[in-house]
Amino acid sequence: MTTKERVEHPIPNYIAIFWWLLGLTLVELGWAVLMEHSKLLLASGLVITAVVKAVLVAMYFMHLKFERKIMGILFASTLILGAILVSVGIGERVLPRP
Amino acid sequence: MTEAAITFDPHAEEDRTSTGIPHDKMGMWVFLCSEVMFFTGLIGSYIVLRFGSVWPEPRHTLNIGLTAANTFILICSSVTMVKALEWIQRGDPRKMKLFMVLTLIGGSTFLSVQVFEYRHLLEHGFNPHVSLFGSTFFTMTGFHGFHVFCGVVCIAWCTGKAFLGKYTTEHHQGIETLGLYWHFVDLVWIILFAIVYLF
Numbered sequence: 199m200t201t202k203e204r205v206e207h208p209i210p211n212y213i214a215i216f217w218w219l220l221g222l223t224l225v226e227l228g229w230a231v232l233m234e235h236s237k238l239l240l241a242s243g244l245v246i247t248a249v250v251k252a253v254l255v256a257m258y259f260m261h262l263k264f265e266r267k268i269m270g271i272l273f274a275s276t277l278i279l280g281a282i283l284v285s286v287g288i289g290e291r292v293l294p295r296p
Numbered sequence: 297m298t299e300a301a302i303t304f305d306p307h308a309e310e311d312r313t314s315t316g317i318p319h320d321k322m323g324m325w326v327f328l329c330s331e332v333m334f335f336t337g338l339i340g341s342y343i344v345l346r347f348g349s350v351w352p353e354p355r356h357t358l359n360i361g362l363t364a365a366n367t368f369i370l371i372c373s374s375v376t377m378v379k380a381l382e383w384i385q386r387g388d389p390r391k392m393k394l395f396m397v398l399t400l401i402g403g404s405t406f407l408s409v410q411v412f413e414y415r416h417l418l419e420h421g422f423n424p425h426v427s428l429f430g431s432t433f434f435t436m437t438g439f440h441g442f443h444v445f446c447g448v449v450c451i452a453w454c455t456g457k458a459f460l461g462k463y464t465t466e467h468h469q470g471i472e473t474l475g476l477y478w479h480f481v482d483l484v485w486i487i488l489f490a491i492v493y494l495f
Contacts, residue, residue: 209382216375219486220368227364230355230494241495248490252483259378259479268315269325276329280336287344 207264215258222247324473328480331443335484338439339491342432352429354493357422359413366409367489370444373402374482377451377475387465389458396455396471399478403448410441433492440488443481450474 226247233240257263262270313319354360380395414434417423424434454474457463463471 209385212375212378212382216371219371223364223367223371223489226490226494227360230360234353234355237495244490244494248487251486255374255479255483255486259374259482260476266315266317269317272325272329273332276332276336280332280340283336284340284343287340288347291344291347 207261210258210263212258215254218254219251222251318469320469320473321476324476328476331480331484335439335487338436339487342436342491345428345432349428352427354429354495357417357429358433358493359416360493362409362413363489363493366406366413367485369402369409370406370482370485373399373406374479376402377478381468381471381475384463384465384468384471389461389463392463392468392471393455393458396451396458400448400451400455403444403451403478407441407444407448410437410444436488436492440481440484443484447474447478447481451478 226244229243229247230240233243256273262273313322315322317325376395376398380392380399383389383391383395422430424431451474454470457470
C-alpha cells in the first residue's frame with residue numbers, strides 16, 4: 199500500500215515551488231528594508247510571507263496535500279495549540295492587568 | 297524463536313497498518329508534532345519577551361545578507377531532498393544518490409555558515425550573556441542548528457545506505473521519512489529567519 203500510495207498522487211513541480219520560495223524570500227528581504235520604520239506593517243508582511251512559505255513546504259515538499267486527512271488534522275492541531283499558547287502569552291504581556 | 301518471527305517481513309507489515317500509513321512515517325509525523333510544540337515554545341517565548349521590551353535592531357548586530365544566502369542554501373537542500381525521493385520513486389537510483397549527496401553538501405554548508413556566523417558574533421562581543429536578544433537568539437538558532445546537525449548525520453547515513461544499494465523503487469521509506477524531518481527543519485528556519493533576523 200505504501201508504494202502504491204506514494205506513486206498514486208501526481209508528483210508536484212518541485213522546481214516551481216523552489217522559485218516561489220526563493221521569490222518570497224526576496225520579497226521578505228525587500229519588505230524588511232522598505233518597512234523598517236513601521237513595525238506593524240513589517241510584522242504583518244513577514245508573517246504572511248513566512249506562513250505562505252511554510253505552507254508551501256508542508257503541502258508540497260512534505261506531501262501533506264496528498265496525505266490522508268488524519269495527518270493534516272494531527273499537524274494542524276499542534277499548530278492551533280501552539281497559536282493559542284503564543285496568543286495567551288502575548289495577551290498576558292500586552293493587555294493591562296485589572 | 298518462532299517460525300513467524302524468523303519469516304517476519306517488515307515490508308509486508310507495512311501493508312497491514314490500521315491507518316494505511318507506514319508505521320515509521322506515522323512515527324515521524326507524531327515526532328514532528330512534538331517538535332512543533334517545542335519550537336512554538338521557543339518562538340512564543342521570544343515573541344512574548346520582545347513585546348514591551350527594549351529590543352535592539354537585529355540588522356545592526358546580525359549579518360542579514362549572509363543568513364539570507366544560508367536560507368537559500370537550506371531551501372535548495374530541501375529541493376534536492378525531495379528530488380532524491382522523486383528519482384527513487386521513478387526508478388533511477390543513480391540520480392537519487394546524486395541528489396542525496398547534494399542534500400548532504402547543502403546541509404553541511406548551512407551548518408558551516410552558522411558556525412562562521414557564531415564565531416564572528418562571539419568575537420564581536422555578542423553572546424548569550426550580553427542581552428535578552430543574545431540569549432534568545434543563541435537558544436533558538438542553536439537548537440535549530442542542532443536539529444540540522446542531526447539531520448546531516450542521518451542524511452550521511454542514508455546516503456551511505458543508498459550507495460550500498462539498500463533503497464529500491466519499491467522500498468525507500470527511509471528516504472521519505474528522513475525527507476519529512478529535513479523539510480520540517482527547513483520550515484522552522486523559514487519562520488526563524490523572518491522573526492529573528494528580519495523583524
